[in-house]
Amino acid sequence: MIVTSWNNGKLSDSGAGYGLKIDENDRDQYFKKEWDNVELQLINYPHIVEVNINKQSFWSGNCRELINKDIGIWLIENGLAPWKKGQPPKLTMEPISKNRFLVKPI
Template sequence: MRVTAWSNGNPRPSGAGYGVRLSAADRDRHFDRSWTSIVLDLGAGEVTVVALSASFWRRCAELRSASIGRWLLGRGLAPWPKGQPPRLVLRHLHGDRFQLRHPEK
């Protein structure tokens, strides 16, 4: 599924304040409401657990994680020009496991 990078408006060099935003339709199609977290494969052997907040199921379909932020920063994808977040691919592998990729890398 196509997702976009997300920032809370005050991201940190540590990666805090970053994540990815997905559509409500993709959230409802690929995520189970019983999950409290997902396992995210960031490539190069890096796997992280991302908590799903209560707001994820309401209006804020964002996966928020400093690990995602460090991944974005490490690939030169963050910070980005205002209003131009990079487009990414989030692949549902199975169960609560997903893989995040930049389509051009």
């Protein structure tokens, strides 16, 4: 699936406020409501990033972001953040096991 880099509008060198925006159809196809979290294997990042999806905002409305400061650190370290206004980078997010996904730049 293709996901979009996301930021809450507060650019932080700490990585806080960054995440990945998931398309509604992809969320419904690849994610399960019974999962408390998903694990992201960010390419060339030293550890697995665990992200909470056990929240109403992920499953309703327009807030389908996976948010974790490690995502922000990874985006910054790979030159993907910050980005020009209105041009967030697209990434691939591939399911590799139950609730684990491999994320890499396109």
